[in-house]
Amino acid sequence: MPSADLPLNAITTATSAAVEANVANAQVLFTGTVRPQGTVGSDITLGSYHVQVDEPPALGGENTAPNPVEYYLASLLSCQVVTYRFWAQRLGVEVDSLSARAEGDLDVRGFFGLDDSVRPGFTGVRVIVDVAGPESEERYRELQRAVDAHCPVLDLTTRQTPVVTTLNVEAR
Structure with missing residues (x-):
C-alpha cells in the first residue's frame, strides 16, 4: 500500500477530496498567447512564463531557441x-x-x-x-x-x- 504521507500521494489525496466535494474542482484551464518574433520565431506567454520559439536556418529561422x-x-x-x-x-x-x-x-x-x-x-x-x-x-x-x-x-x-x-x- 502506498504511503499517504509521501508528497505526491498527499497531492493526490487532497485533489481527490477537493473533487469529491465538488466535481468542478477537477477542471483546470491552461492558456497561452503568442506574438511573432523575427522571421519565423515566436514570443509565447504561458501563464506568468515566457518562452521563445525559433526554427533552424534550413526552416527560415535563426536557431535562437528550440x-x-x-x-x-x-x-x-x-x-x-x-x-x-x-x-x-x-x-x-x-x-x-x-x-x-x-x-x-x-x-x-x-x-x-x-x-x-x-x-x-x-x-x-x-x-x-x-x-x-x-x-x-x-x-x-x-x-x-x-x-x-x-x-x-x-x-x-x-x-x-x-x-x-x-x-x-x-x-x-
Whole structure:
C-alpha cells in the first residue's frame, strides 16, 4: 500500500477530496498567447512564463531557441517524468534513478506543401525511459503501464483531441 504521507500521494489525496466535494474542482484551464518574433520565431506567454520559439536556418529561422516540435518532445518528456514520479509513489514502486529521451521523425515535405500526402507533423516518436531501483522488472512494467495510461501529453498524441480554431479578421 502506498504511503499517504509521501508528497505526491498527499497531492493526490487532497485533489481527490477537493473533487469529491465538488466535481468542478477537477477542471483546470491552461492558456497561452503568442506574438511573432523575427522571421519565423515566436514570443509565447504561458501563464506568468515566457518562452521563445525559433526554427533552424534550413526552416527560415535563426536557431535562437528550440522549434515547436522540439518543445513538443520536451513537453512529452517532462510529462513522462512527472507521471512516472506520481505513479511510482502511488503504486509504492521504489525508483532510484529515472531519465528519458525522445526522438521524432519529421518529413518537411508536409510542412512546405511539397507533397500533400506527407503528414506535416511527426511520423513517429520514440520515447526511451531508463529506470533503476530494487523492484522486479514486472513492477517497473506495471509502472510503465500506469504512466502510459495517465500521462496527459502522451494522451494528446495517442488520442484525437478536438481543437477549434477561430479566426478573427479586422478589416482595414
